């Protein structure tokens with residue numbers, strides 16, 4: 001995949017009278033956590049041509065021009081009757097306005113919350129909109145009698161899926177998608193998409209697993225032949241498997257021992273983006289997140305989520321010098337519900353003064369809550385670095401909860417025979433480093449083993465809750481710095497780092513060809529490319545091939561980490 005390829009629109013029939021237009025971005029589209037694997041994405045739009053013409057989900061404004069050209073190649077744009085929207089994103093406004101200029105007769109079709117968002121986005125209270133609440137249908141003729149399934153969730157309260165009984169295609173909007181750009185329209189050889197689909201689920205679906213479960217229940221009786229997703233390859237071949245995987249991943253979330261209530265509001269999406277990154281940091285530790293958009297949640301829902309959580313995190317933008325009213329109401333509920341044993345967190349996006357985060361922080365402090373991370377304030381839109389900070393803060397928060405729970409349950413048990421025996425396995429002590437865009441990170445690793453001669457390759461076991469985990473997906477690069485005996489570098493990386501803190505400050509380093517960091521005090525280094533990874537319990541086993549490397553210290557001896565038990569590093 002090339003990041004330099006120009007954006008384009010790929011067009012293909014996918015069913016009777018049904019065509020897909022895939023607006024393709026080969027580079028990372030946005031600074032949102034779900035795009036972090038940087039494999040590009042496709043914004044999938046569809047045309048259904050019955051006696052009437054409907055267009056589903058026109059893309060955002062970065063595609064407006066090329067999309068309209070492509071659409072015109074297939075249909076007479078002036079004749080579009082309906083534009084159906086799976087959710088309303090402010091950045092779709094430019095494309096929708098352009099469509100309305102060409103075809104002013106267009107009627108929009110969306111959910112009830114969608115109608116409110118759409119009127120705001122298009123700054124037009126008189127827009128012709130058909131609101132779909134779940135019972136209504138829309139007959140385009142020729143058998144395309146469309147039905148609609150609202151699937152609201154905290155991130156997309158207006159989400160609406162569309163079912164076409166003529167083609168048995170379910171247009172699933174965000175559900176079952178993946179952020180991958182390529183030539184494949186369908187998912188033949190779908191195993192290669194597993195990692196991306198799982199990552200997308202973890203980022204976008206896991207924080208509201210209960211709502212995804214409800215959506216799947218609503219789909220259960222439909223004889224679906226194809227999931228027409230809003231992003232990535234359409235799900236035809238893995239339809240059964242992906243549905244089952246979703247059920248299993250949802251269960252992992254709903255059955256987790258501990259949960260965090262993540263309560264936020266976001267007028268323009270920036271605080272929501274931070275929330276998503278924090279949620280990802282939490283869920284990767286095995287702690288679940290119950291995310292709540294307080295603009296759409298009733299007080300009872302907030303209260304219940306706080307009651308069953310081990311900790312709560314509140315996110316708010318600053319608007320007119322305040323936190324918006326729904327956040328203030330939610331804060332009141334939290335203060336009257338949460339006990340002081342529950343850990344707290346605060347974050348938010350602001351423009352210039354940022355009073356909302358200060359206000360929430362001081363109210364929680366006054367009430368005696370302890371914080372799981374320092375309050376996070378991000379100016380306007382987050383970037384790669386602030387997203388990483390949020391993710392690490394989420395992970396720190398969850399780890400603090402786990403530590404607290406362990407303390408109250410049992411003092412450390414003596415290691416079992418098996419743990420002692422497994423603990424005798426040793427590996428070389430290394431520091432693995434990686435860079436992606438502006439994010440640089442490094443971690444101590446001793447579970448490193450040579451895995452192949454030809455090509456030279458190795459495996460590293462990376463715990464799922466390590467900050468590094470994000471940078472160990474297929475095609476990522478990293479550097480393995482094999483340490484010499486001695487404590488200096490080891491001590492440096494054993495420190496506890498605050499979210500977003502520079503882990504290399506004060507060390508003698510060189511940038512590797514693959515962007516990773518070479519520690520000049522190491523015994524040798526290896527520049528590696530991840531080939532694949534396997535889920536093994538609480539770790540990812542990453543297999544990488546070695547592209548380059550050098551011995552830096554001919555006389556030193558490899559540091560080895562000797563342990564007495566397998567139950568700690």
Ligand SMILES: Cc1cc2nc3c(=O)[nH]c(=O)nc-3n(C[C@H](O)[C@H](O)[C@H](O)COP(=O)(O)O)c2cc1C
Nearest residue numbers: 266267268269270271317320321350351352353354
């Ligand atoms: C009407 C309006 C009022 C705002 N007032 C403030 C303010 O008083 N102080 C501030 O720091 N930022 C202010 N901002 C900037 C927002 O906090 C900033 O755009 C933030 O990214 C919004 O977060 P959100 O996308 O989660 O809604 C204001 C923005 C708007 C549109």
